[in-house]
Amino acid sequence: MALPPPIRSKRLRKLFTLAIFLVIVSCCCTHFALAAREVSTGAGHDKAMRERYEKWMAEHGRTYMDSAEKARRFQVFKSNAHFIDSYNAAAAGPGGKSRPGLTTNKFADLTEAEFNNFYLRRRPRPPSVAVGTGFMYGNMGLSDVPANIDWREKGAVTPVKDQDSCGCCWAFSAVAAVEGIHQIRTKKLVSLSEQQLVDCSTGVNNRGCNLGDMDEAFRYIVHSGGLTTEEAYGYEAQQGTCRSSGKKAKAKIRNFQYVPPGNETALLLAVAHQPVSIALDGSSNAFRFFGGSDIFGAGGQQCTTDLNHAVTAIGYGTDEDGTKYWLIKNSWGSGWADQGYVKIARDVTSNTGLCGLAMQASYPVA
Numbered sequence: 001m002a003l004p005p006p007i008r009s010k011r012l013r014k015l016f017t018l019a020i021f022l023v024i025v026s027c028c029c030t031h032f033a034l035a036a037r038e039v040s041t042g043a044g045h046d047k048a049m050r051e052r053y054e055k056w057m058a059e060h061g062r063t064y065m066d067s068a069e070k071a072r073r074f075q076v077f078k079s080n081a082h083f084i085d086s087y088n089a090a091a092a093g094p095g096g097k098s099r100p101g102l103t104t105n106k107f108a109d110l111t112e113a114e115f116n117n118f119y120l121r122r123r124p125r126p127p128s129v130a131v132g133t134g135f136m137y138g139n140m141g142l143s144d145v146p147a148n149i150d151w152r153e154k155g156a157v158t159p160v161k162d163q164d165s166c167g168c169c170w171a172f173s174a175v176a177a178v179e180g181i182h183q184i185r186t187k188k189l190v191s192l193s194e195q196q197l198v199d200c201s202t203g204v205n206n207r208g209c210n211l212g213d214m215d216e217a218f219r220y221i222v223h224s225g226g227l228t229t230e231e232a233y234g235y236e237a238q239q240g241t242c243r244s245s246g247k248k249a250k251a252k253i254r255n256f257q258y259v260p261p262g263n264e265t266a267l268l269l270a271v272a273h274q275p276v277s278i279a280l281d282g283s284s285n286a287f288r289f290f291g292g293s294d295i296f297g298a299g300g301q302q303c304t305t306d307l308n309h310a311v312t313a314i315g316y317g318t319d320e321d322g323t324k325y326w327l328i329k330n331s332w333g334s335g336w337a338d339q340g341y342v343k344i345a346r347d348v349t350s351n352t353g354l355c356g357l358a359m360q361a362s363y364p365v366a
């Protein structure tokens, strides 16, 4: 696979401008320093790093347009690899529960700014916005729902998708929630179209690959009469003109509701009944490079409550150590974390959810 078009295209200059702009305006970009840091190493280390880089490039089928770009990408890779190595070395200390390892996954040649620009939705909204729709699961208690649930086992989750270098995680999050309720109501699992949302759900907040919100996506699906299939309206990783007319709406919803914000009990009651769209901070390096099937957050992984990414909660449970977790479906392909899914620690904060995951949850009503 070649590098995503936005990286090698004419938009490179625009990207640099944006990156500089982000550095200037943002007061929470603690990781920029990490990505930019030059770690001095001896020539021997550099040779080993180059070999590691070549191996990584082959593994990921990565090619670049010229040697200057490759040289630049190598520096970024090196910086990320140093971060990952020192993180893993610190994790492997004697005694105590070791932290799950980070991996040089497909994001390893992207700077923090590029990653944030391509893969996150970058749209913080005040939690106060997410109220006032009613909450249909509010009259229930924890004794009314199963102790654990995995909607994959119930056939309500399509295979992990890949948003590629288009910041429309909001569309993937909303679609996964609609796919879920559609299967629960009809017993038919149908992969639905993110591209329809990217092209057609273009209201105040939804701007294709740049940013968006699931609630506005749900509103579009209600008013447009439904979503067509992935097959009929395939994903292109860029915004185009809306081509939904003449395509058959496969999944309809009547409405959507917010989960009362900052309440993991309420979130659990909702997830017990259907996959739920959630927002979280997906920008930490620990999250970006997370590998394996361990629970994110159970080993000291850091994140903030800035909501810049959207995913779908598809279950919850408790592991053999008694650690409670959420089961999350992401849209970064099956090479990320545990085949594209991740467990995140549950009930470890007082009112936000880890990484802010309980602050802006919503689900379609069908």
Ligand SMILES: *[C@@H]1O[C@H](CO)[C@@H](O)[C@H](O)[C@H]1NC(C)=O
Residues within 6 Å of the ligand: 137, 138, 139, 140, 260, 263, 265, 266, 269
């Ligand atoms: C959280 O939600 C549950 C279920 O709706 C509710 O019973 C409880 O009172 C809520 N807690 C807070 C602090 O609002």
